[in-house]
Amino acid sequence: MLRLLPSLWDGEGAFARAYGDAVRERLIAVYHGAQARWCEAHGIALTGHPAEPDDLATAAGLHWPGQDTVWRWVLPGETSLTGPESTAPKTAASAARLKGAPAVAEVLGAYGWRLTLDESKWLLDWYLSRGVSTLVMHAFYHSVRGGRAYESEPDLGPHNSWWPHFPALVAYTARVAALYESGTHRAATAVLADPEHVPDAPARELLQHQVDFFYLDPARLTDAAIDAGTLTFGDQRFAAVIDLRPAALSLDPEADAVLKDFAASGGLVLGDTWSLPDLKGHLRTAGLAVDAAPAAPGLRVVRFDGPGGIVHACFNEGEDPIATRLTLPAAPDGVQWLDPFTGARTAAEHVGAQIALDLERRQTKVLTGPAGLPDPPAHLALGATFTLEDWTGEPIRSLTAADPVPIGPGDWAAREDLRRFSGTYRYTTDIELPEGITDAVLDLGDVGEAAKVIVNGTEAGDLLWRPYTLTLRGLLRPGANRIELLVSNSAANYYEGARRPSGLIGPVTLAC
Missing domain, CATH: 2.60.40.1180 (Golgi alpha-mannosidase II)
Known part of the structure; x- marks a missing residue:
């Protein structure tokens, strides 16, 4: 055995794989399994997340399977679809949905003070769109005194400059999460894969072609019911299975028998040379394709x-x-x-x-659906466009004591006296409008980095990412109108001296 020890550091070797599998199985049995049994006996749901993002087997041992994405491991672009981290939300959702449980994720933690609301919205959607609806936002700090400001930052609460805008994002998340509570998230395709390392490659192609799916542990196949081309697990009904079992798991007569019966009943079974046209064609025939x-x-x-x-x-x-x-x-x-x-x-x-x-x-x-919904508003017919240049800005909130420096449009971080200012400025402007104008599209141009819009004393909405445009309906009136903007910048300017673009940069237009 001693001669094999060096191969433990060769992650691709057979011995290293066998050793890792044995440790993981033992961990599931005596650690997660023991906790799960105790929790179940005491009426408590066990949640948490595996050490690895692609570990379906461990996640399935939790009552509420979860994941955790930190340290800017995943961002818009390639990391969202490539690599083990990209599978995290689907791994948690797959483990949860096949047992009828909620999927959990700890989100936004340790992304640093440079985390934007734009990135936050994207990360929340990354999880929500893959089936994770119980999102635990990390974290809300009681204090950021001393080094606490740099421990798995950012604070998502009052110690962050964009805190006044954060409730709008939380409310959005709750509305989407409610869809999972009021209905059943259904996917018509299952990806049969190594439960300890689910693959990222098929996920990329499926998601980019609007084929929703869940990963499936081959050991679960014998739990399925088969009826007229449908493989049923609880409330999930799969019309197609992509069999990507590795060689070590492919010699399973019981699993093979289930797949054979499923195919004989009219279901589709594709192997490792699967093609998207074949899959989509079958789903169209079954009336399940998007x-x-x-x-x-x-x-x-x-x-x-x-x-x-x-x-x-x-x-x-x-x-x-x-x-x-x-x-x-x-x-x-x-x-x-x-x-x-x-x-x-x-x-x-x-x-x-x-x-x-x-x-x-x-x-x-x-x-x-149409039942009980109000009539949608009429299409906005735009004519005149006004450029709004005369803005006056006054600070109303700051992460630290600050002089009340009045400003106009532009990047306040470019000013030496405001380069470390993180907080909120209130910008105001007045505009005279002719008769007949009540609706308009407000375009703020560029903003650093979030804005709340108030028209004639009524909150109209939050703009937290590009494009910074908002349709105003029934808020404008003939004659004098006042538009206020509460603009908050990045907390990184204060905590890190980052000098990120800040304020109402513009140009601002009002199309009526």
């Missing part, structure tokens, strides 16, 4: 089956707007798009059998 034309690789679509019918949530995970047409199963006439961040509803435009979808960067929309 198709986007033109292709939209940044689009994520989640289906919920509830008492009121089928609901689809659409997330823009990319950096560009999405304009496409969706073919969705069971989408009746009269449906509407709901924006869960703003609460705005718009009529869903049918183009033949397709539904038009337009998503701004970072936007989410939910396709809901």
